[in-house]
Amino acid sequence: MRILIIEDSNVLARVLQFMLKKQHDCIIDIAPDLATAKTLFEINDYFVAITDLRLPDAENGESVELVLGNGIPCIVLTGSLDHKQRQRLLQMGIVDYVYKENKFSYEYVVKLVSTLQRNIDTKVLVVDDSIVSRKILKNLLKQQLFDVVDVDSGEKALTLLQDLSGIRLLITDYNMPGMDGFELILRVREKFSREELAIIGLSNEGNESLTARFIKNGANDFLQKPVVHEEFLCRVNNTLDSLDMIKKLWELANLDYLTGIFNRRYFLSKLKELWGTESYQGVIISVAMLDIDFFKRVNDTHGHDIGDIVLKEFAHRLSNKFKQDCIVARLGGEEFVVAMPGVECDTATSLMEEFRESLLTLPFIIDDMQLDISSSIGLAVTEVGKSASMIEDLLKSADLALYRAKSEGRNKVCVAS
Numbered sequence: 001m002r003i004l005i006i007e008d009s010n011v012l013a014r015v016l017q018f019m020l021k022k023q024h025d026c027i028i029d030i031a032p033d034l035a036t037a038k039t040l041f042e043i044n045d046y047f048v049a050i051t052d053l054r055l056p057d058a059e060n061g062e063s064v065e066l067v068l069g070n071g072i073p074c075i076v077l078t079g080s081l082d083h084k085q086r087q088r089l090l091q092m093g094i095v096d097y098v099y100k101e102n103k104f105s106y107e108y109v110v111k112l113v114s115t116l117q118r119n120i121d122t123k124v125l126v127v128d129d130s131i132v133s134r135k136i137l138k139n140l141l142k143q144q145l146f147d148v149v150d151v152d153s154g155e156k157a158l159t160l161l162q163d164l165s166g167i168r169l170l171i172t173d174y175n176m177p178g179m180d181g182f183e184l185i186l187r188v189r190e191k192f193s194r195e196e197l198a199i200i201g202l203s204n205e206g207n208e209s210l211t212a213r214f215i216k217n218g219a220n221d222f223l224q225k226p227v228v229h230e231e232f233l234c235r236v237n238n239t240l241d242s243l244d245m246i247k248k249l250w251e252l253a254n255l256d257y258l259t260g261i262f263n264r265r266y267f268l269s270k271l272k273e274l275w276g277t278e279s280y281q282g283v284i285i286s287v288a289m290l291d292i293d294f295f296k297r298v299n300d301t302h303g304h305d306i307g308d309i310v311l312k313e314f315a316h317r318l319s320n321k322f323k324q325d326c327i328v329a330r331l332g333g334e335e336f337v338v339a340m341p342g343v344e345c346d347t348a349t350s351l352m353e354e355f356r357e358s359l360l361t362l363p364f365i366i367d368d369m370q371l372d373i374s375s376s377i378g379l380a381v382t383e384v385g386k387s388a389s390m391i392e393d394l395l396k397s398a399d400l401a402l403y404r405a406k407s408e409g410r411n412k413v414c415v416a417s
């Protein structure tokens with residue numbers, strides 16, 4: 001990522017450069033005047049430009065025209081701004097303006113750059129029967145680099161949500177012929193939770209209870225039309241920030257920090273979920289526990305960092321082999337587990353034998369070193385039932401089978417009797 005700072009104050013430009021570099025892996029060019037900025041635009045492609053409104057050779061915001069004329073998102077830095085200037089800048093299509101006040105202003109600029117990066121990969125669906133309103137919202141969102149799709153009815157929105165995966169934010173008008181905004185939200189919430197898909201409702205009705213109704217029906221936020229540029233973008237970004245935060249918390253709670261695969265907590269909750277699902281009652285389930293052999297030696301011989309790489313590679317291979325309905329997790333240390341619902345004992349044993357052998361035939365190459373890694377595997381099989389204590393028994397059996405595999409010489413699959 002390459003960023004251009006157009007700013008005649010060398011101190012300010014350097015502070016911003018330092019703060020941006022701390023947060024982003026990027027190249028930063030500094031132009032102290034319009035002429036230099038013009039030259040830099042001829043030779044480089046920029047992700048975003050941050051420009052002062054007044055420069056020694058361009059006192060009237062010509063740098064903003066230059067940036068936008070080059071099709072580059074523009075963040076404006078300014079000491080002051082009157083109402084007219086603000087209107088003009090927003091109409092020109094800048095990302096945002098920031099007052100040069102204190103360190104928080106520069107932190108805000110750094111955050112804006114992260115937000116723009118996030119927005120590029122964020123799909124937003126706008127639903128409004130008014131072409132004018134859709135166009136305004138689309139333009140506002142595109143200035144922030146969002147990937148925007150729009151439709152003119154709730155019915156089309158539902159179809160699109162079904163066909164096009166990855167939409168993270170739905171912005172819907174309330175008053176629409178056919179399906180109104182409320183009904184659309186209710187229908188959407190049957191399939192998508194607040195954590196998966198955020199919804200912002202819009203209406204030009206000045207009805208006070210509308211906000212609460214929207215939110216009670218499943219919207220994350222609500223805004224009055226016509227939208228105020230800055231408020232709209234703040235609300236959109238806050239809503240998406242909350243979604244990101246929830247995702248991060250979910251990952252912290254359910255993923256193993258080292259390998260990125262599921263952790264023990266997720267694994268156990270998933271098994272409990274299966275046990276509680278009517279359609280799984282009586283379905284056969286195989287569970288395999290895998291433990292890397294003599295892993296302590298890997299750490300002792302090559303160091304902990306290499307040990308970590310082995311764990312990551314092992315997890316990667318395991319989750320590549322057992323996809324689809326299987327649940328693959330790291331239980332802790334060098335111990336992993338795979339649950340295979342619907343897989344009979346014979347098939348599960350063959351699959352585990354294949355995996356065990358693949359470790360020997362495809363050695364781990366780390367830093368040009370070849371490491372011979374093997375695994376002992378214990379397998380237990382049962383039918384999903386009503387009693388939760390069965391889960392404990394199943395895991396105990398797999399663990400005992402693993403213990404047997406270890407004591408019988410390692411690099412072996414043992415099935416619980």
Ligand SMILES: Nc1nc2c(ncn2[C@@H]2O[C@H](COP(=O)(O)OP(=O)(O)OP(=O)(O)O)[C@@H](O)[C@H]2O)c(=O)[nH]1
Nearest residue numbers: 291292293294295296297299304305307308333334
């Ligand atoms: N690098 C690394 N090592 C870990 C991690 N978690 C646990 N270990 C190490 O894993 C090793 C496990 O050693 P042991 O339980 O003695 O087992 P082992 O050497 O694999 O021997 P067997 O299981 O009997 O074949 C210990 O040295 C732990 O320090 C981790 O996250 N990273």
